[in-house]
Amino acid sequence: MMSMPLRILIVEDDRNSREVLTELLSDEGHTVDACPAAAKALAQLETTTYDVLLTDLVMPGMSGIELVRIGRTSAPHMRCFVMTGLHPVGDDPDVRWIQKPIDFDHLLERLGN
């Protein structure tokens, strides 16, 4: 069942991952923008209101966690997910983890909640 369309910002430095996520989430009816780096994402957050931030954890310049904490200051209601191939600890108020390799059905479930 398709969830309500969301405006999603993907931040992922790996091109294959970024493109695949953009294609699949767009296919689900969501409006998706994608950035390869946190600096560009912060600029994007200044001009556009997003429902969801979906960011990689390990990126050059700024980690996904730092991006979430800074991004939240301008968008306190935005839901934020951090993707990682490492072993994440439990969710906290700022960060909800998405394990890589991404189970796309699981990701859709979490976006729908």
Add this chain to the structure above:
Amino acid sequence: MSLSQGGANLPDFLVDLYRPEALDNVGSTLAAVDARGTILWVNQAWHQFARDNGGQVDGCRSYLDGMAEPLRSVYREILETVLATGEVFEQDYECSSATTIRRFRLRVLPFPPAGLLLEHTPVASHPAPIGEPAIEALYLDENGYILQCSNCRRIRRPALPTESWVWIRDWVAHLHPRMTHGLCTACAGYYYRRRRRAR
């Protein structure tokens, strides 16, 4: 009829899943075969490997042609089974010369009922321990990270002109502290884009 030289004529079962130029920029040797093992397409790395080893890609109509019995029957059965079950097959094998020991991993990705994608990737086995700067330098990208495919666990070698992914046994078992995770081209198409067709 000769095989297409590169990705421009990908078989129909791969067209929606991969950009032709992406598969040609992959360092692993790739071949698309139909249900009988007939080679429909190979990437540039396959052509290069054939040239380097005195092979003739254009004269090879079947993936099984270059094999002698009983190996041919075994691999015919593998291809048939993978296509019938839809389950990925992986196998490490040695392909050494008189002067060089080489190990590869074969992955057979099924796209039932049309065909299969065969991928041969080098398996690296470095004698020095992990942490050796000379070895790390092979895999660190310009930002100082090591990119691992989160699906197949291969490591990208960023300095090479083609997109090259290698299995490194030690880094499959133990994550390097500078590791970051993405997707290799083969896994992006097979494990993610393929679901668009299934829906």
